[in-house]
Amino acid sequence: MPDRPGGTAHVVAHRLNGWRPDWPEAASRQIAFASSELVVPPVLAAPTSGDVWLMPVDDALSSKVDLRLLKRRSEMEPAWPAPLSTRLAEPAAGARRPLSYAAAAVRRWRTAGAADAEILIEDGHSFVAKARSSSNLVRAIEAFNRRALTVTPRKPPAWDHSIVSHPTEPEAWSPIAAAERIMGTLSDIQSRHKRA
Amino acid sequence: MNTTIIWLGVLAWFSIAAIELYVEFPHLWYRDALPAAFVLLMTRAIWLLNRARGNSLPSVAEDYRLIAEALRVQIVWWQIGLVERRHWVDQHLLRYDTNEFQTLRQGFATLLNTILYRHGPLAART
Numbered sequence: 186m187p188d189r190p191g192g193t194a195h196v197v198a199h200r201l202n203g204w205r206p207d208w209p210e211a212a213s214r215q216i217a218f219a220s221s222e223l224v225v226p227p228v229l230a231a232p233t234s235g236d237v238w239l240m241p242v243d244d245a246l247s248s249k250v251d252l253r254l255l256k257r258r259s260e261m262e263p264a265w266p267a268p269l270s271t272r273l274a275e276p277a278a279g280a281r282r283p284l285s286y287a288a289a290a291v292r293r294w295r296t297a298g299a300a301d302a303e304i305l306i307e308d309g310h311s312f313v314a315k316a317r318s319s320s321n322l323v324r325a326i327e328a329f330n331r332r333a334l335t336v337t338p339r340k341p342p343a344w345d346h347s348i349v350s351h352p353t354e355p356e357a358w359s360p361i362a363a364a365e366r367i368m369g370t371l372s373d374i375q376s377r378h379k380r381a
Numbered sequence: 382m383n384t385t386i387i388w389l390g391v392l393a394w395f396s397i398a399a400i401e402l403y404v405e406f407p408h409l410w411y412r413d414a415l416p417a418a419f420v421l422l423m424t425r426a427i428w429l430l431n432r433a434r435g436n437s438l439p440s441v442a443e444d445y446r447l448i449a450e451a452l453r454v455q456i457v458w459w460q461i462g463l464v465e466r467r468h469w470v471d472q473h474l475l476r477y478d479t480n481e482f483q484t485l486r487q488g489f490a491t492l493l494n495t496i497l498y499r500h501g502p503l504a505a506r507t
Contacts, residue, residue, distance in 0.1 A: 221466060226472075229477060230477060231477055322484060322488055325440075355499050356500060357500075358501060359500065363499070364459075368452045368456070371448060374441060375445050375449075378438055379442070
């Protein structure tokens with residue numbers, strides 16, 4: 186929980202909520218300043234947030250959920266773990282127009298399955314389509330992977346020997362050489378699409 | 382992308398020609414077919430445009446270029462020993478923009494994380 190001491194909890198809350206004027210609290214700001222992994226954003230940087238993929242550990246015995254998605258909170262929404270307001274699910278007071286009721290019904294229908302929509306792996310069964318639809322980033326990465334399969338893999342850079350000497354052990358490869366190969370793949374995909 | 386752009390230009394040129402011929406030359410023997418030709422040309426152009434969007438040609442042309450260039454900078458920074466998290470390029474790239482640019486930035490950060498989780502330690506190899 187983000188209201189308890191613990192670096193992970195603060196990181197999760199920061200990720201979900203973004204860097205807000207009232208968040209993080211002073212202690213976690215100092216932790217971030219002292220950390221080599223956490224980076225305090227520039228003052229004028231856009232306060233961005235992101236989704237968190239949570240593997241429940243505490244309730245592992247009582248629940249069959251193995252991977253849960255916690256959706257990011259936008260600037261206009263209350264900071265996590267405060268619950269989201271459900272008032273928007275009902276038509277505004279005095280609103281009599283049919284469109285208002287239709288919109289409210291759609292919102293109710295969408296929020297009714299929200300809890301299920303957050304479960305990505307349950308009882309050993311993974312919901313790939315749900316994971317894909319939950320994140321623009323996942324779709325973009327999958328699109329890149331599909332395109333990367335259509336181009337010939339690049340040879341490792343001439344200065345690197347880690348890939349050639351350990352072709353089946355990616356964990357032994359130089360990350361710089363791997364980054365160069367990815368950069369080359371991006372260029373190859375671009376060249377291919379440029380001619381299309 | 383190049384072929385699509387050329388085809389869209391050709392279709393636009395012929396569409397304008399069809400309209401001009403229809404308006405300026407009322408005695409042409411094939412004048413009655415020109416509106417249908419215009420509709421066909423426009424339909425073809427819209428189909429081409431939709432195909433280009435479906436293949437995400439703009440994102441490949443622009444977003445992939447941005448990621449490749451950011452990766453080029455990151456490789457140099459890693460090579461000269463700037464390996465701490467605050468020296469990752471995603472911490473300095475597009476920090477003041479929102480929406481699509483933030484997706485790009487987070488995608489680039491994911492790529493850097495993937496490289497470092499999947500491959501050997503960075504500091505030991507610089």
